[in-house]
Amino acid sequence: MTLDDLEKIIAARASASPDESWTAKLLAKGPEKAAEKFGEEAIEAIIEAVKGDREKLTTETADVLFHLLVMLHSRGVTVDAVMHELECRQNQSGLTEKASRPKG
Numbered sequence: 001m002t003l004d005d006l007e008k009i010i011a012a013r014a015s016a017s018p019d020e021s022w023t024a025k026l027l028a029k030g031p032e033k034a035a036e037k038f039g040e041e042a043i044e045a046i047i048e049a050v051k052g053d054r055e056k057l058t059t060e061t062a063d064v065l066f067h068l069l070v071m072l073h074s075r076g077v078t079v080d081a082v083m084h085e086l087e088c089r090q091n092q093s094g095l096t097e098k099a100s101r102p103k104g
Ligand SMILES: N=c1c2ncn([C@@H]3O[C@H](COP(=O)(O)OP(=O)(O)OP(=O)(O)O)[C@@H](O)[C@H]3O)c2ncn1[C@@H]1O[C@H](COP(=O)(O)O)[C@@H](O)[C@H]1O
Pocket: 009, 010, 013, 020, 021, 022, 023, 024, 062, 063, 066
């Protein structure tokens, strides 16, 4: 399973009946609800990361990635666009980028 596969699954399920699909049900509630659900899942992953439970961190991270992609879908942002952004950053250290930001 790749993020591209998951993106395709979400796109396909978006038009399913909300009675039969969690993806469709969540998307029917709008981008704000998708964003809220992503935030909840992220917090659950943070809790497991702090506790150090690797098994639960793995399952919560799966929830985070799924709900991240649902949120992106709800706003028409593609995984490709996110990966392109990461590609553009690959020749620069995060510390160098931070130091180059305007002060203020
Ligand atoms: N990867 C996932 C996936 N991960 C999590 N979830 C669902 O996300 C929902 C939210 O999870 P929670 O445990 O947080 O549920 P909750 O009821 O809000 O729980 P509480 O917050 O109340 O405790 C649950 O219904 C999970 O089953 C997912 N639903 C779907 N997928 C993928 O999407 C495909 C299509 O699913 P449908 O859209 O449901 O057909 C599936 O075959 C999977 O590949």
